[in-house]
Amino acid sequence: MSADGRENARLRVCLKGASASLALNNPVLTASGTFGYGLEFSPYGDLRKLGGIVVKGLSLKPREGNPMPRIAETPCGLLNSVGLQNCGAKVFLRYKLPLLPVEVVPVIVNLYAATIDEFADLAGLFAGERGIAALEVNISCPNVREGGLLFGQNPRMAAEVTAAVRARCPDKPLIVKLTPNVTDIAVIAKACAEAGADMLSCINTLSGMAVDLSTRRPLLATIIGGLSGPAIKPVALRSVWQVSRAVSIPVIGIGGIGSADDVLEFILAGAGAVQVGTASFSRPDAVFRIVEDLPAAMEKYGVEDLDAFRGSLRTWQAD
Amino acid sequence: MTPDAGRRLIGKNMNAASMIMRGASPAQTNTGPGMAGGTSALVRLEVLDIAELGWGGPGFFVLRLSQPGWEHPLPGRFLMLRATAGSGEYLCARPFSICRINDDGLVVFFQVRGKATRDFAALKPGDPVDAWGPLGNSLPVDPCRPVLVLAGGVGIAPFVNYVDRHPVPGSISLEFGHRLPLECYPLRYIEGKCSIRTHHEKNDGDRAVFSMLVEERIREFALSGIVLACGPPAFLRLVRELALKYRAEAWLSLETRMACGIGACLGCAVKTLLPAEYFAAPAQILAAPPSEGDREHYVQTCLCGPNFRADRVLL
Numbered sequence: 001m002s003a004d005g006r007e008n009a010r011l012r013v014c015l016k017g018a019s020a021s022l023a024l025n026n027p028v029l030t031a032s033g034t035f036g037y038g039l040e041f042s043p044y045g046d047l048r049k050l051g052g053i054v055v056k057g058l059s060l061k062p063r064e065g066n067p068m069p070r071i072a073e074t075p076c077g078l079l080n081s082v083g084l085q086n087c088g089a090k091v092f093l094r095y096k097l098p099l100l101p102v103e104v105v106p107v108i109v110n111l112y113a114a115t116i117d118e119f120a121d122l123a124g125l126f127a128g129e130r131g132i133a134a135l136e137v138n139i140s141c142p143n144v145r146e147g148g149l150l151f152g153q154n155p156r157m158a159a160e161v162t163a164a165v166r167a168r169c170p171d172k173p174l175i176v177k178l179t180p181n182v183t184d185i186a187v188i189a190k191a192c193a194e195a196g197a198d199m200l201s202c203i204n205t206l207s208g209m210a211v212d213l214s215t216r217r218p219l220l221a222t223i224i225g226g227l228s229g230p231a232i233k234p235v236a237l238r239s240v241w242q243v244s245r246a247v248s249i250p251v252i253g254i255g256g257i258g259s260a261d262d263v264l265e266f267i268l269a270g271a272g273a274v275q276v277g278t279a280s281f282s283r284p285d286a287v288f289r290i291v292e293d294l295p296a297a298m299e300k301y302g303v304e305d306l307d308a309f310r311g312s313l314r315t316w317q318a319d
Numbered sequence: 320m321t322p323d324a325g326r327r328l329i330g331k332n333m334n335a336a337s338m339i340m341r342g343a344s345p346a347q348t349n350t351g352p353g354m355a356g357g358t359s360a361l362v363r364l365e366v367l368d369i370a371e372l373g374w375g376g377p378g379f380f381v382l383r384l385s386q387p388g389w390e391h392p393l394p395g396r397f398l399m400l401r402a403t404a405g406s407g408e409y410l411c412a413r414p415f416s417i418c419r420i421n422d423d424g425l426v427v428f429f430q431v432r433g434k435a436t437r438d439f440a441a442l443k444p445g446d447p448v449d450a451w452g453p454l455g456n457s458l459p460v461d462p463c464r465p466v467l468v469l470a471g472g473v474g475i476a477p478f479v480n481y482v483d484r485h486p487v488p489g490s491i492s493l494e495f496g497h498r499l500p501l502e503c504y505p506l507r508y509i510e511g512k513c514s515i516r517t518h519h520e521k522n523d524g525d526r527a528v529f530s531m532l533v534e535e536r537i538r539e540f541a542l543s544g545i546v547l548a549c550g551p552p553a554f555l556r557l558v559r560e561l562a563l564k565y566r567a568e569a570w571l572s573l574e575t576r577m578a579c580g581i582g583a584c585l586g587c588a589v590k591t592l593l594p595a596e597y598f599a600a601p602a603q604i605l606a607a608p609p610s611e612g613d614r615e616h617y618v619q620t621c622l623c624g625p626n627f628r629a630d631r632v633l634l
Contacts, residue, residue, distance in 0.1 A: 036583040043362045044451070044581075056583075062598075064617050071578050071586030073410055073434075078578060082585040085617055091598045229410055281411050281578040282401065283449055285364055 007295050013051075013306055015250040015272045017198020019166075020173040022106060022134050024273060026051040027306060028263060028291045031254050031277030032110035032136060032177070033057055033082065034228075035287070037096040041280065045288030052106040054275060055092070057138050059112045060122050062088035072210050072219035077231030078278050079208050081222040084112050084141060089125050097131050106133030108175070111165070112141060116157075120164040127169040134172050137165050140179030140204035142226045152179040152204070155191035166196035175252065178202040178243070180232075185239050186246035193247040201252035201275065202239045206232050229278040230256040237269050244270025244311055258282070260290050260297035270311040361389055364451040366403055369442045370424050376503030378431040379473075380440055386424045389453055392417060393460065394481035395572060395626045398452025399580035400427065402438055409434045411578040414621070416476040416549075417453065419483060419508060428476040428505050454580050455625045456602060458547055458570055462486045467540040468493040469533055469558055471550025475504050477572050478549065482509040489513060494536060496520055496529045496550070534561050541567035546629075548572065555634055562629040569629035575620045587620040590633040605631050 011026035029052035035041060038053045047053065065085025072079045087096070092109070100107050109132055113119040119137065126132050139151035139161055151157045162176055176192040178185055180203040189200055205226025210219040218224075236255020244251045250273070253266035258279040266274045279286035303309045365387055373381040387398075394417075401412035413435045419426035431440050442448070458481055468478050468491055475495060482488050491513035497504060498520050506515065518529045537558070540546055548558040549572035562569030578584035592613040597604055601616075602623045609631055618624075624632075 033585075034583060036581075040582040044364050065585065065588065068588060069576055069586075070588065071576055071584060073578075076410065078410055080584070080586065085585050085588065087598050095599055278410070278578075281584050283364070283412075284451060284579065284581055 010298070010304070010306070011294060013273055015173070015199050015252070017173050017249055018193075018196065020134075020171060020198050022052075022173045022199070024051040024106065025049075026291055026294065027267065027271075027273035028287060028294065029108070029252070029273060029275045030054055030280065030287055031275035032138070034277040034280045037087075037092065038100050038107070039096065041284055041287075044284040048101050048104040049288060049291055050105050051273060051291070052108055052133065053100065054108040054110055054136055055096070056086050057084050057110040057112040057141065058086050058089045058092050058122070059084060060089055060118055060125075062086065062091065067221040069219065069221055070225075072225070074208070074210050074227065075231065077208075077227050077229035078281065079210055079220060079225040079227050080205070081220045081225035083222070086112075089122060093125075093129065097129070100131070102131035102133075107131060108134045108136050110136045110138050110177070112138045116160055116164045119161050120168045123165040123169040127172065132172065134175055134198075135165065135169055136175040136177050136201060137161060138177050138204070140177050140181075142179070142181060142205060142207045142224070149179055149181060149207075152177075152188060153182050155187050158188050159191040159195035162192045162195035162197050173198045175199045175201050177204055177254075178239070179204045180235050180239055180255075181207045186242050189243040189247050193249050197249060199250040199252060199272070200243055200247065201254055202243055203232070203236045203255050206235060228255070230258060232256050233262065237265060240266055240271045241269045241313070257290070258286065260293035263290060263294060264297055264301060264303060264309075267306060267310050268313050270313070272310060362452060362454060363388060364449065366447045367425070367450045369444050369446045369448060371444060372440070372442055375428070375505065376500060378440075379499070379503040380429055380431070381418075381505055382427050382429065382439065382442070383423065384425045384427070384448060384450065386422065387420075387450060387452070391420050391484070392453040393457035394484045395458030395477050396453040396455050397477075397580070397625060398425075398427075398450055398454060399577070400439070401435075401449045402442060403447040403449050408438060411435075412449065412451075412580065413439075414454075414574075414577045414580055414625075416480075416572070416625075418476040418479045418505060420480060421483070426479075426505075428473065428479075430473050451580065455621055456606075456623070458572065458626050459545055460485055461545065462490070464490070465540060465544040466491045467536055467544055467546045469496075469536075469546065469548040469550070469554075470494070471496045471548075471554040472498065472504075474548075474550030474554070474572070474574075475506065476549070478547070479505055479508045481547070482513050485513075492516075492536070494518065494529075494532065496526075496554070530557060533557065537561045537567050537569070538565045541565040544568075545570070547626075549574075552634065559629040559632070559634055567629075570626050571629055571632060571634070573620050573625045573627060573632070575625075577621055580621045582619050582622040585619065588617040589620050589624065589627070590615045591618050591623070591627065591631050592616075592633070593618070593631075 066083030233256030
């Protein structure tokens, strides 16, 4: 095997779910809502080099999203209330998916619905699509009035959504995306795992708000939005730590990841893979650079095997 | 520093070199109305150097960057800029109109308004800046039609490049409304190339006079000319209303909050009139007048704009 080949092999991870697994060339995926439908970023890097592409949240019908303004910068973070503007699942399948390199890189769709039945229908739509590697169920969007966050804050409802999607799409890996806006994220995580989730991704944005003193207006039309970016990294890391200890299925870390070091921090805390989000706004090549920088970072910290490294955090108590 | 000395292929670390090469891989962007037949340009991410930061007046700056790797774009397009080694006070790049681009480099014009522009005003020659572009569509250029340009304040920026690129600049009439002294604005680049009239608005009365003039001129150009406008939201709303009233072909160059500039953040959405099945090519549809039955739909300013037909966009 060539040196390059060995290096590539070291980056591979397999997320083994209860009923389906996801094999990735490397543990770095894109986060839904920050990478468009993928093609937007093709001028800035080779999509085929990514661990996976998680596309913008899709609903059954196209959604216009929330009124403007929808984004505002805050210290080390970005507040948004986009409200899931998207072209709808059918348009995605017809116009966007055929243009993505699905044979080489797993394309994961992120699902949003307002009711459990709608979630099930959406899952059914993707169940037979060969180009879709996995489903990520969004039960954690803080920017939509119905569904969204409500499902993610209640363990019973989180389990119901998970089970409904599982039933309609039994063969593809099922990821459930969790919200940090709960008292105990481990409770929701367990409920989803028991209901048939193959893996969990955490976290979605943190509920937040910003105001302008000179105009006395909120910076977002919806007043409250979701906070992302480096500001939320400690919360994300904590969530990954707690969730990975509460369930036996793989955890995908999301929140403020902007470097290869950040990727390793999440894996150390227990993540099987990560998603890069807001960093892709700051520089459109961010996720490609992170993938490229990962071998050097592994070398630097003496990480030989990602599987062995995962969750190997040395706690003070243990010493 | 010679104009080209700043063209930089290596960023802060060695990884940046391969990043730049990859960032330079060609890809097609959407094409705007542009010249007959439309011309596409390659979009790329590069690290450019500050060649010169000129002070235009209190809070106004003319920033000259080393020449980017792309061809001189059609006028009206923009790029995203972020100081590579900035203060860390802000996260996202900011969109800037391409004010000038030639062999001396690329010029953007800005007014200090917040954290990012304050950061930019503190940059020094040789400082690196992450830049990606050219982005968005271009303004229509038709050598056979007279052009009325209506610019308000910093909204002058895209029209400097427009006058530079127009094959018959003598057919352009520019009406420029401004509140701060004229020296603040980069008008010197186009002086003598087209007809320019300036209007210093010191109070509401001045503004009312300017508004009347805008109406008169739009009516004048409605029959066979093109009207282009860029400026504050209230100014663009007025131009839009008058363009619809006199059925003038008018294009409005919008400024919106953007996080990415490439269609992903959905922060720059604007309501436009579109048919139900617009998903395959919204930018192309928006280049023509609306049809009966078109409905309001959000599109991203960065992908479908920043230049919109007045009869397509809702402000």
